[in-house]
Amino acid sequence: MNAVTTAAAHAPQLNRTADFPILSRPLKGRRLVYLDNGATTQKPSAVIQAESQYYEQSNANIHRGVHWLSQHSTDLYEQGRESIRRLLNAGRPEEIVFTRGTTEAINLVAHSWGRANLKEGDEILITGMEHHSNIVPWQLLCEQTGARLRVVPVTDSGELDLDAYRALLGARTRLVGIVHISNALGTINPVAEMTRLAHEAGALVLVDGAQAVAHQVVDVQAIGCDFYTFSGHKLYGPTGIGALYARYDILKDMPPWQGGGDMIHTVSFERTTYADVPQRFEAGTPNIAGVIGLDAAIRYVCGIGLDNIAAHEHHLLDLATAQLSSLPGVRLIGTAADKAGILSFVVDGIHPHDLGTILDTEGVAIRAGHHCAMPLMTRFGIPGTARASLALYNTEDDVTALMAALRKAQKLFGTGQ
Numbered sequence: 001m002n003a004v005t006t007a008a009a010h011a012p013q014l015n016r017t018a019d020f021p022i023l024s025r026p027l028k029g030r031r032l033v034y035l036d037n038g039a040t041t042q043k044p045s046a047v048i049q050a051e052s053q054y055y056e057q058s059n060a061n062i063h064r065g066v067h068w069l070s071q072h073s074t075d076l077y078e079q080g081r082e083s084i085r086r087l088l089n090a091g092r093p094e095e096i097v098f099t100r101g102t103t104e105a106i107n108l109v110a111h112s113w114g115r116a117n118l119k120e121g122d123e124i125l126i127t128g129m130e131h132h133s134n135i136v137p138w139q140l141l142c143e144q145t146g147a148r149l150r151v152v153p154v155t156d157s158g159e160l161d162l163d164a165y166r167a168l169l170g171a172r173t174r175l176v177g178i179v180h181i182s183n184a185l186g187t188i189n190p191v192a193e194m195t196r197l198a199h200e201a202g203a204l205v206l207v208d209g210a211q212a213v214a215h216q217v218v219d220v221q222a223i224g225c226d227f228y229t230f231s232g233h234k235l236y237g238p239t240g241i242g243a244l245y246a247r248y249d250i251l252k253d254m255p256p257w258q259g260g261g262d263m264i265h266t267v268s269f270e271r272t273t274y275a276d277v278p279q280r281f282e283a284g285t286p287n288i289a290g291v292i293g294l295d296a297a298i299r300y301v302c303g304i305g306l307d308n309i310a311a312h313e314h315h316l317l318d319l320a321t322a323q324l325s326s327l328p329g330v331r332l333i334g335t336a337a338d339k340a341g342i343l344s345f346v347v348d349g350i351h352p353h354d355l356g357t358i359l360d361t362e363g364v365a366i367r368a369g370h371h372c373a374m375p376l377m378t379r380f381g382i383p384g385t386a387r388a389s390l391a392l393y394n395t396e397d398d399v400t401a402l403m404a405a406l407r408k409a410q411k412l413f414g415t416g417q
């Protein structure tokens, strides 16, 4: 047992299901056991109410407004930025750019920083366990600039091969893209150490934190990374809102990537000058209500404490890992020493999609497929996995329900004996 596991075994369990209205709705006549949190999390009443209260009491377009409501709405929006700054321990609010989510944040960096800074012969180094959203934008950028994409291999246990990483880092490496926690394996990558090595080689580092921010404390200054991205909907917040953290000294020199209202200083037909950061990267009317909902979500998780959430989820992870491993015919994909609450597995004789469908009839919602990580599935020689992913509201009963449903599926298929 490692230190986290020992602590998790003794941690008091959270009991927060009542905060999430959807968890009390029956589904197909059964209690909903929601284990698809890697795809999106459910929303607590605090978030739902904050959004509807915003529309009932505070709705107006932000910035430039002279009337009270507009200024009030702007204050709430900027308060959301400050909330994210605190969540990530960024140095200043200007380092936080609102985006639609992780995907848009990575595309922003690729379009803006990438097109301005990369040239033929440069290299972008990503890892073999990236989500498609941290692969495809770089491929597009390589096509446009003549840069080359290189990939850090993944070991059989689902960890990054750090010797290979050191060997791949070189004078040509301009950017390293690393997923903080793999959505398909649960592996927690050593992003601080990897950032240190990348900086020694003169490269910038982007960390994809989509699966991290809801499950552990994230400190961008301690990691030392240049960019950090996340999505609100995986943090108990609304869909369509997320953020990019970018170090101020890098962000301030980045050119705009989308043009329009709110991102300019002056416009004439001859020449346009651009707003300071972060407004330069927030063209058009943003998702204001989304920011308000995300702010409420951040307050909610910080009120519980991310350390407490991590301990709770680790306890459930340990429990589920032990039980899954004891089921005949079940193989876990991703057994890294440092793991978050994601269980990816294959079951002999049952396609992951069939498994997902059978579990659904038992009221257990999991995800089945390639998890937007097709190269990783190819690495493991499988078309996909079944994936149960945990959140702060899951309970030991949910693990029991998952196991019972799995045994039932094996019985139906006549496997697992």
Ligand code: PMP
Residues within 6 Å of the ligand: 038, 039, 100, 101, 102, 103, 104, 131, 133, 134, 179, 181, 182, 183, 208, 210, 211, 231, 372
């Ligand atoms: N990266 C990782 C690791 C993810 O899990 C996801 C979502 N599954 C994304 C990026 C993309 O996030 P979004 O679709 O919210 O932009």
